[in-house]
Amino acid sequence: MTKVFSASGDRIMIIAGTRPELIKVAPVACQLGRYDEVRVTIVSTAQQADLLPAFLGLLDTEVDYHLGVMSAGQSLNALLSKTIAALDLVIAEVQPNLIVVQGDTTSALAGALAGRMRAIPVAHIEAGLRTGDPANPFPEETNRRLISHVASLHCAPTRRNRAELVREGIAPQDIIVTGNPVVSSLQNAIQKSQSSPDLDVLLENLKGLKPVVLTTHRRESFGTTLDRNLRTLRAFIMERPDTALVVPVHPNPMVKETVQRILSDSERVSLIEPLDYPSFVRLLQAAWLIVSDSGGVQEEVASLGKPLLVLRSVTERPEAIDAGVAKLAGEGPGQLEELLGDCDALNKWIASIKPIANPFGDAQSSARIAQAFVDFLTGQVQQTRAVQ
Structure with a gap:
């Protein structure tokens, strides 16, 4: 593994392993590229290795680390433990100031746990989604509940999602209603539509x-x-x-x-x-x-x-x-x-059925999420200086 950025600036590590994760983190990564003080590392766990190649074009940058965590017939526990171990090596090398996970996959849970065990703040995109039934969907409902109680920053797509988090005891000041970045990806895909x-x-x-x-x-x-x-x-x-x-x-x-x-x-x-x-x-x-x-x-x-x-x-x-x-x-x-x-x-x-204003967000969702990350890191620096 090779380091891909200088040590200067805030280091944000974005973890994605599946097609939906990549679709949603891609516009956020692009927005973060507009901040000179931010260095972004993108890690693919390749949880859906067969599906990812066709989606990598969504990123204006390359994936920095590819982790081979999949093997035939492995259990969810085996996948989780293998992913945490692989991510831990990358985290130790990159030393990010913030780890970003999206949604409710095994990759997202592994990233949140790996970051927490390294005492690195975790930001959760698509926080607060709930069915109330741990078996449906499985294991996603359990994954996202666990992530919520590990994360330091919660980017909730809707006010309903925010209310769910508050009901579970998440501090309101740690939740930002941002919309879902899938709306940005969807509009970008429509514009890029080609033969x-x-x-x-x-x-x-x-x-x-x-x-x-x-x-x-x-x-x-x-x-x-x-x-x-x-x-x-x-x-x-x-x-x-x-x-x-x-x-x-x-x-x-x-x-x-x-x-x-x-x-x-x-x-x-x-x-x-x-x-x-x-x-x-x-x-x-x-x-x-x-x-x-x-x-x-x-x-x-x-x-x-x-x-x-x-x-x-x-x-x-x-x-x-x-x-x-x-x-x-x-x-x-x-x-x-x-x-x-x-x-x-x-x-x-x-x-x-006709097109309507998307209840999950708008084209600015990814920009709001990127700004939330920058604001969070700025606040972390200010708190550190105050302690010193």
């Missing part, structure tokens, strides 16, 4: 049809729930000859095997490789209906003006439900079938 030959062919083939876009990868959906959801969607497409299903298939073997087994020989179903972010946004823009268990997609649909059926029984992002752009499809037998089966209600709801 992709494979996607262009796919969209051309979908002309005259109503595309239904499916993304699914959540651990709690594995097994019978995933099997049932895929069979329900296949039946819906078969019964509606004016529709087509497009599935960017997640590389997780549990997802990939089930999707291939149930959908590979289905009529008007396209199974495609994961897309880079601008191309994925283009696909969402072309959708008639989106079906997903993704948290990020819940945040994106408001800006895109697209209807979303959320493949969950509860969500930590109720703002999308409240705004009317998303509906919970549940995880129990018959719930998704019921929503898709009421054609009149479904068509009426889909026709009513």
Whole structure:
């Protein structure tokens, strides 16, 4: 490992390991690049090594450290311990003044714990999201609760998230409502939208049809729930000859095997490789209906003006439900079938969805977060000088 910056200035280490993390930290890293006194180090744990290469173009700088923490069949505990150990070596070398983690992944929890054990302040982007159910989503709900009680600075996307943190005993002065930087990334992706030959062919083939876009990868959906959801969607497409299903298939073997087994020989179903972010946004823009268990997609649909059926029984992002752009499809037998089966209600709801002001933030969210980091570090310096 090689040091990538001088020792002068405040050193901020940003940790990301998954595609959603990179999408959300990228605009924050770009904003931090505007501060001459800040030196940013970006560490990729490569928790989603197969998905990250297509997303690295979101950064105006290179990832400084790549950690190989993934191995086939390892447990969550093994992944957590391996990631903490790998991050500890980087932290000892870089000696950051602030460690930044995003969301609720194992990488985020590992970064928060590794920083805390080195007595380095931790800032948490996307703080305060809660379902109230430790098993749903798992392990994300547990991860983000633990991070909240390790972090020194909490960047809450919404006032609702801030209230959740206060209820859990987090000091109000340590919480800043910033919005979610995904809104900045989404707008940037729309502006950067460019031709992709494979996607262009796919969209051309979908002309005259109503595309239904499916993304699914959540651990709690594995097994019978995933099997049932895929069979329900296949039946819906078969019964509606004016529709087509497009599935960017997640590389997780549990997802990939089930999707291939149930959908590979289905009529008007396209199974495609994961897309880079601008191309994925283009696909969402072309959708008639989106079906997903993704948290990020819940945040994106408001800006895109697209209807979303959320493949969950509860969500930590109720703002999308409240705004009317998303509906919970549940995880129990018959719930998704019921929503898709009421054609009149479904068509009426889909026709009513239009782009709205995103309840999760605006284009300035990443700038607010970057400024919060700088203000926090300035305050830390002032406190140190006062003690001296």
